[in-house]
Amino acid sequence: MKRSQSFAKTTKTVPNDETSRSAKLLLQAGFIYKELAGVYDFLPQGMRVLENIMQVIREEMDALGAEELRLTALQNKSVWESSGRWDDSVLDVWFKTKLNAGGELGLAPTHEEPITRLMQGYISSYKDLPVYAYQFQTKFRNELRAKSGILRTREFMMKDLYSFSKNRAEHDEFYERCAAAYQKIFARLGIGDTTFRTFASGGAFSKFSDEFQTLCEVGEDTIYLDREKGIAINEEVYNDDTIRELGLDKTKLEQHKSAEVGNIFTLGYRFSEALDLCFNDENGVRQQVFMGSYGIGPSRVMGVIAENLSDEHGLCWPDEIAPYRYYLIGIGEAAQKVCAELYAKAPENIIWDDRDTARNGEKFADADLMGIPYRVVVSDKTLADGKIELKNRKTGDVELLTIADFTNKLV
């Protein structure tokens, strides 16, 4: 991408209606735009980060053998009445709307009900099971309070996976495989060392659920962490019984603020019973399907990464999810020509700051603010030795490379 051809500018003005560091930096860097409290657009660079996060998740979901589909936002009232969750007093985050042709619709805050109904058409025998299906879909939640930029919003991207198993044993095996996939995902996203599997309330579904909580000062949760074992307890179920049940030592637990980046639920028969999703087993006996659901919020994850992996100079994206890998700056006439040649080799990997309206200092500051992993400076001075300068955004390490060596990295 050439900066001269990209509309989304950076700004030094710190937004005064945002309290979290991530929201301030993402707005200043031109990655997001605020439409309303809790409703944000993703501008080109922000969208690239979000898409890269989604791609990491997609690869790990596919590796689990799950199939991707896309359900709708508009929801059929009658499907949710079957489970009792149409009622605003049961599910209090509904946005509801009216059809001009008559009738009421909802905007999906989650998708257990519609996917259970959908599977009625595809699951009838034990031979059809298990089924694992997931989607990336915009969810709508009518939160009373939006908070911390893209950490808690009213419209957000969600990856939700649903499992349909013959029985508890088959479910449990997949549940653990999915938990392992989640650990792998968070590691690839650069927050593996600060994200912990956390025992939480199972809600209406079961005694416990598993959350994945990332240590984060502006997070809304509090966890008690056994760092050695790498597991934690959410405050909501933190008591002597739970500690004993999990075999943990109370004196070793650290209290931390955290943000929930993923969760996995054993749903059991809650929805298959309500929506009559059954199969005939090996003996021809009709059985209910055993279900689970597994969520990750890619836009929240992006906020948490922006919050945790940033510094006083700006954002700092891990290589795998950065919008571009290199931020290229040329100083001097000969250098600009070299930049044009380098850029042409890999425009998908490079932001070339080719603006003649910006000073070099502004370009250096933008490279840092936007959090691009490597800043590449080509100057007539470095070119005297046939070299370019590569600076690592995270470590600050600087190295001089020959053009040929850098070109090898690019292609």
Place this chain on the structure above:
Amino acid sequence: MKRSQSFAKTTKTVPNDETSRSAKLLLQAGFIYKELAGVYDFLPQGMRVLENIMQVIREEMDALGAEELRLTALQNKSVWESSGRWDDSVLDVWFKTKLNAGGELGLAPTHEEPITRLMQGYISSYKDLPVYAYQFQTKFRNELRAKSGILRTREFMMKDLYSFSKNRAEHDEFYERCAAAYQKIFARLGIGDTTFRTFASGGAFSKFSDEFQTLCEVGEDTIYLDREKGIAINEEVYNDDTIRELGLDKTKLEQHKSAEVGNIFTLGYRFSEALDLCFNDENGVRQQVFMGSYGIGPSRVMGVIAENLSDEHGLCWPDEIAPYRYYLIGIGEAAQKVCAELYAKAPENIIWDDRDTARNGEKFADADLMGIPYRVVVSDKTLADGKIELKNRKTGDVELLTIADFTNKLV
């Protein structure tokens, strides 16, 4: 993809609540699922087709130098009040909803207003122009009547591009470049020879707009086509004045039913005036930005392709957008082993019908119904000569290939 591991089955039962061939076939093939009238899920195969269509469009938008972003569905009432389009009597397809925290929101049926407001923050000088920004975004339209499956729905995928130019001349040049890109897109999607640039009403914005209409029996429009010149007139502006103005010969015009697959609008100052989007020109004089908008509905395009490029045996996808390129069937024990080897080489290109629950005849029928471009049959009989059979879905042509020759096509 292995059929044995995919949940979405085909069905012989023809849905009786759908009138169009495309809706019937897409439902029978397990590509879509009906949530409500005019609201459809995309199941795994259908999602792949939709994503492939979007990718073709994305490549051509990027080639125009446009940047991809993603705006929100939830809309700020005050932004739309600026243009007068919040009013249901002005824009009659709004879905509206209420915030629990107080206030009314809308679900975006289009995005001229929010993107114009957004650009206030990024356009201030002639040096910032032109700007071309686009998105793929779910649109919501509260249509009184949904029609023809995914051809007219209440929730659908839309590619919308917006242009911001210094003046009419700069706009006109881009407008024509975009029209050419649209022709290229429809050609790549396999409907180039039946899609025509069509003069239509400019609505509130200008005298004419340009639509791209595909000849289609279940389409909602009527056009008058000059086949030699490759242009058409929409019935809504079809009169002697228009015919004369365009230099066409009335006696040569053919009347056809058609479906609008794209449109381009010269918006002029309609929104930049309402939302005060201005720039300082070379002389420091404040000027309004000249705008255009350019839409394509990928989900409608998918419906039109399903409608037009299908036959009595089922769907028939062009190579570039097919969910998979090859449908692989093994007959006999040795053949299954060869299938496993071929599949392992390119699982992204192949549906392997490895089901032991389906008869060969069912597999042949499914290959046709799902519209996969090439059916590949490996049987102990063909293997006797070291060959496999390749059948072209569209032409019906059959050829025998050595395994080595087929493998070369795969990788």
